[in-house]
Amino acid sequence: MHSSSIARVWTEAASGRKVDAEFVSSADGKVLVQMKGGGKVSIDLVRLAPEDRSYVEERVKSSAKPAAAAASKVEDFFEDTPKLKAEEIPASGEERPDLATVDAAIRNFMVEKGIGAVTFALSKNGKILHDRAFGWADPKLKEPLKPGVKMRVASMTKPVVMAAIKTLITDGKLKAEDLVFPLLELGQFQESKGCDERWQKVTIQNLLDHKGGWDRDVSGDFTGLTTQMCEMYDVKLNELTPEHMLRFGLTRKLDFAPGERYAYCNYGYIVLVRVIEKVSGQKFMDYLHATVAKTSGAESFSASASDARDRQAGEVWYSYHPEYTKPEVPLRFRTDARDGAGILACTAADYCRFLENYSVLGNQRKPGAKYRGSFAGSHPGVTAICSQRVDGINYAIICNRRGVGSTDWNGDLRKVVDAELEKVAAGL
Structure with missing residues (x-):
C-alpha cells in the first residue's frame, strides 16, 4: 500500500x-x-x-525499497576523508604501462581533494582499452575498489536523456518543435492555473538546448527546494517524485522567453524524461534499456537512489563532506526526484560504450566520423567527466566526492588528465 x-x-x-x-x-x-x-x-x-x-x-x-537494497550494505560518508598518500591508494584492473602517468595523475588528484573512490575507463574504435578502479569500496578505506562498480554520473545523465529523446524523434514518435505543455497535458494539474503563459511556447528543442526560459543564475535552481516541495504536497522527503518536481515548476515564473537565450537548466531535463515516458508508454529506465543502452551495450545503466538504504547492490558509497557534515536520512538532495538531471549510475566502462555509440549531444554516431566533445557532472557526492576526442579516444572518470557545491573539481580533474593523456594518445 x-x-x-x-x-x-x-x-x-x-x-x-x-x-x-x-x-x-x-x-x-x-x-x-x-x-x-x-x-x-x-x-x-x-x-x-x-x-x-x-x-x-x-x-x-x-x-x-528496491528488492536489491536488502543485499546492499553500502553506507555513505559524512566525515572528512583521512589524509591520503598516492602510493597507498590501491588500484585494481589491468594496468597499461602507456597509461601509467594518467593513472598517477588520478591518484594525485585523489590525494589533493581527499577522494576515496574513483573509476576510470578509456575506449577507442569500439573497444575498452583501460578499465581501472582506484581507492576503496568502503568509507573505512579497508576494501580495495574493483572495476565494474556502478557510480552516479550526475549531469552526465543529460547526454543519455538527449539520446533517448532523439531516438523518439528518429522513430517518428516525436518532433523537436512539439510543444511540451499540451504534449504532457499539463493543464490537468492545478498548478497550471495562472502559471506563466510563456510555458505554452516551450518546445522539446528548447529543453534540449537549455533555452526553456529558466535561469538558475537569476532565480536559483528550484529543483533543490525539496523542503518547500514537501510542504506544498504534504509528503516526506523520501516520497518526493519527479512529478512533484514537474508540477512545482509550473508555479515558477520564467526568467526569459523560451528560445531567447541559453541558460543551463536541470529542470528542463526532468521535464524531458516525462516526455520520454509519455510518448514511449514506458518508464524511463525501461525505455532506456530497450534503446540507447541496448545499442551501446551499456547493461549497467540504472537509476540511483538518494539514500544508501534504498540503493541497489553493486553501487559505490558516496562522500558528502563538506556539503553535509553529519548523516541525513533521508538526504535533502533527492537524486530520485531529479531523474533527468542526474539519476544515472553506471560503470565507467559502460559510459565509454555509450560514448562509442552516441555523441555528447545525443546523436547516434556515424561510422568513420570524427567527434569532439566533453561533458561533466557535479552534485553532492559526485565529480564526473567524460570526453570524446577527434583521434577516436573516449574516456570517463567518476569520483565519489566533490567540493563545496561547485563544479571547480571537474575542470581541475580534466586539466590534469588531459595533460597526461595528450602525451601518450598517439600510441594508443
Whole structure:
C-alpha cells in the first residue's frame, strides 16, 4: 500500500469521463481518491485509463525499497576523508604501462581533494582499452575498489536523456518543435492555473538546448527546494517524485522567453524524461534499456537512489563532506526526484560504450566520423567527466566526492588528465 496526497485528473477507460481528485492510496487492485468536495471514493484500477493505472503503479513502486537494497550494505560518508598518500591508494584492473602517468595523475588528484573512490575507463574504435578502479569500496578505506562498480554520473545523465529523446524523434514518435505543455497535458494539474503563459511556447528543442526560459543564475535552481516541495504536497522527503518536481515548476515564473537565450537548466531535463515516458508508454529506465543502452551495450545503466538504504547492490558509497557534515536520512538532495538531471549510475566502462555509440549531444554516431566533445557532472557526492576526442579516444572518470557545491573539481580533474593523456594518445 502507498499513501500520499497528490491531485490529478482521472479518466474512466470505458466512457472517457474525467474527475479531478487527489490520489490517497492504492491496495488490492483499487485506488482511493479524495474528491474536491472532501469525500473519498474507491475505484477499481481496471476501470481507469492506462495512463492512470501506470501512474498508480509508479506511486506504489516509489514507496517501496528496491528488492536489491536488502543485499546492499553500502553506507555513505559524512566525515572528512583521512589524509591520503598516492602510493597507498590501491588500484585494481589491468594496468597499461602507456597509461601509467594518467593513472598517477588520478591518484594525485585523489590525494589533493581527499577522494576515496574513483573509476576510470578509456575506449577507442569500439573497444575498452583501460578499465581501472582506484581507492576503496568502503568509507573505512579497508576494501580495495574493483572495476565494474556502478557510480552516479550526475549531469552526465543529460547526454543519455538527449539520446533517448532523439531516438523518439528518429522513430517518428516525436518532433523537436512539439510543444511540451499540451504534449504532457499539463493543464490537468492545478498548478497550471495562472502559471506563466510563456510555458505554452516551450518546445522539446528548447529543453534540449537549455533555452526553456529558466535561469538558475537569476532565480536559483528550484529543483533543490525539496523542503518547500514537501510542504506544498504534504509528503516526506523520501516520497518526493519527479512529478512533484514537474508540477512545482509550473508555479515558477520564467526568467526569459523560451528560445531567447541559453541558460543551463536541470529542470528542463526532468521535464524531458516525462516526455520520454509519455510518448514511449514506458518508464524511463525501461525505455532506456530497450534503446540507447541496448545499442551501446551499456547493461549497467540504472537509476540511483538518494539514500544508501534504498540503493541497489553493486553501487559505490558516496562522500558528502563538506556539503553535509553529519548523516541525513533521508538526504535533502533527492537524486530520485531529479531523474533527468542526474539519476544515472553506471560503470565507467559502460559510459565509454555509450560514448562509442552516441555523441555528447545525443546523436547516434556515424561510422568513420570524427567527434569532439566533453561533458561533466557535479552534485553532492559526485565529480564526473567524460570526453570524446577527434583521434577516436573516449574516456570517463567518476569520483565519489566533490567540493563545496561547485563544479571547480571537474575542470581541475580534466586539466590534469588531459595533460597526461595528450602525451601518450598517439600510441594508443
